[in-house]
Amino acid sequence: MNRNIFLYCIALVLPVFMLSSCEKLGEKKPSSNNVYLKGYEYIRNISELEVEYNMNILTNLYPEAASIKEKATLGVNIYTITYKTSFQGKEIMASGLVSVPIGDGPFPFMSFQNGTNTLHDKAPSKDPNGELFLVLETIASTGFVIAIPDYLGFGVSDTMFHPYLDKESTVQTVMDMLNATKELVNRDNLDVNTYDDLYISGYSMGGWATLQLQKELETSASPGFNLKASACGAGPYNxxxxxxxxxxxxxxxxxxxxxxxxxxxxxxxxxxxxxxxxxxxxxxxxxxxxxxxxxxxxxxxxxxxxxxxxxxxxxxxxxxxxxxxxxxxxxxxxxNSIDAWDIATPLMLFHGEGDTFVPYQVSRNMYDDMIELGVSTDKVQLSGLPGGGHQEGILPFGIASVLWFIDVK
CATH class of the missing domain: 1.10.260 (434 Repressor (Amino-terminal Domain))
Structure with a gap:
């Protein structure tokens, strides 16, 4: 019910905001100094007025989002990007959606990994006004540069199959998206004042991708980002x-x-x-x-x-x-599963206790295994969403994870 109300309210007013703020300027060729970024396109601006409108709807439906609303004070520019990655040893082009706050900064980075999707026209870069992506674009107004990868098989790579739940290609694609996003906002392109702190989040398949990414960042030589916090929701880790x-x-x-x-x-x-x-x-x-x-x-x-x-x-x-x-x-x-390890970055595991798609026990087992390895309860936490099913948990998870990120930040 809440989700339907949110969609209805946004649908009523979104065309008005888009008429006043949409100014697509076409594909831009980035600086030749870039390694990953191959192109970017300005999609539209979310004004401070639209941010306020979106946050009012969100807080009416989810009162706990009030603390986010207090921090959501900036306008946001939305871009799609194309970037270089690799798949099975060959270079390939990928794409994604980037939300950039407007202000003096400096701003940290956030990477959001979306859940299972089978529709080409629902990829982040193809559906920037979709409910979840619109919420994330609005969240960028709190002062995060937010990157959302399409994954291979979507966006500019939609002529190939989607390597669903494939550890190697998923981690590679997300990491290269982050590197391309950093190049997008650097002084040779948009010249946005940022710093290297990184917050990562995802739900369902995206929760799995986020935990895979955290393990890769912590256990491999991946310079360039300072991972601060990881929020994983209802992921199929095992x-x-x-x-x-x-x-x-x-x-x-x-x-x-x-x-x-x-x-x-x-x-x-x-x-x-x-x-x-x-x-x-x-x-x-x-x-x-x-x-x-x-x-x-x-x-x-x-x-x-x-x-x-x-x-x-x-x-x-x-x-x-x-x-x-x-x-x-x-x-x-x-x-392609994830074994528990002695994590270095604070981790919050969220999971609906009534989830019948990906059972709650998966997150419970991951938490217990980490505790058994000696990870402290200050470092890893498990938050059950009482009675929540898989689909019902998406927005409550997103709100809870952003509140935590703001607190950590």
């Missing part, structure tokens, strides 16, 4: 655990998550089994054509089944845990 959880259910409400992952891992060459060895024939034959950038999750779900025993083959249900025939599936899930 894919092996989730697969076992799904197989233990009578029904699973989001079969397209399963199909998306299997399709990705087949394309990447991680799984040697045919899809028909994992999914029953009718569904196995459908999978490759369903993820075409046009079908949304609901449309894909309608072509599959939520009945677990009908979706998966009997052999897979009985043999997944130990049968040699399914060793490549187990390896793919393990290799």
């Amino acid at each position: 894919l092996l655990f989730i697969n076992r959880y799904i197989l233990d259910q009578v029904t699973y409400p989001m079969p397209y998550f399963v199909g998306y992952m299997l399709n990705s891992y087949k394309e990447l060459g991680y799984i040697t089994n045919s899809l028909s060895e994992i999914l029953n024939g009718t569904y196995a034959s459908l999978i490759p054509s369903l993820f075409n950038g046009v079908n949304d999750g609901a449309a894909i779900n309608s072509q599959l089944t939520d009945n677990v025993s009908e979706l998966f083959t009997e052999e897979y249900q009985n043999g997944f845990n130990s049968a040699p025939a399914y060793s490549s599936v187990r390896s793919a899930l393990v290799n």
Whole structure:
């Protein structure tokens, strides 16, 4: 209900603000000194008046956002960027959305990793006025330069498949987006006063991507940013655990998550089994054509089944845990999961306690494993969203994480 009210209010007034502030100037060629940034385009300005309007709606629906509203005092310029990254050893172009506050600064950086998406026209750079992205653009008015990567398979790279839940390409794409964003705002291009503190956040698949990014930043030589805080919401951190959880259910409400992952891992060459060895024939034959950038999750779900025993083959249900025939599936899930480690950066794990898509226990296990490794409760915290389901938790998570970032900042 709250989400529908927010969308309705924004839809009523957004065209008015856009008429007065939208001034697309076309693709800009950045400085030749850049390594990552290949192009950028000014989309529009969010005025201080529009920021105030958006925050009034948000605080009416979520009173806890009042502390954010107090800090949201700046106008914001919105850009899309194209940048260089790599995939399977080859250079490729990627894209994303960047929100830049207008003011003296200096401003730190924030990277937001969005959740599971199958629609090309809902990628951040293609849908800058989408509800979640509009909220994030408004949050930039508190003094963060916010980068939101499209991920490969979306934006300028939408002719390729999306490597869903692939650790290597996801981390590479997000890191290169951050480096390109830093080049965008430097003195050779927009000349915005920034400093290297970085805050990272994401929900669902984006929560998984954020924790993968945190581990990469902490355990590899990645100079250029000073990671200050990480907020991860409802991420599928342990894919092996989730697969076992799904197989233990009578029904699973989001079969397209399963199909998306299997399709990705087949394309990447991680799984040697045919899809028909994992999914029953009718569904196995459908999978490759369903993820075409046009079908949304609901449309894909309608072509599959939520009945677990009908979706998966009997052999897979009985043999997944130990049968040699399914060793490549187990390896793919393990290799793209996240093991707990002795974190160096404060981490908040958020998860709806009523989540049936990605069970709360996944975050609980990550938290417990980190505590067992000696991580202090000052460093890692677990915040359950009482009774909250997966979809209902998105905006409450976003508000809570930004409030925490502002406090840390």
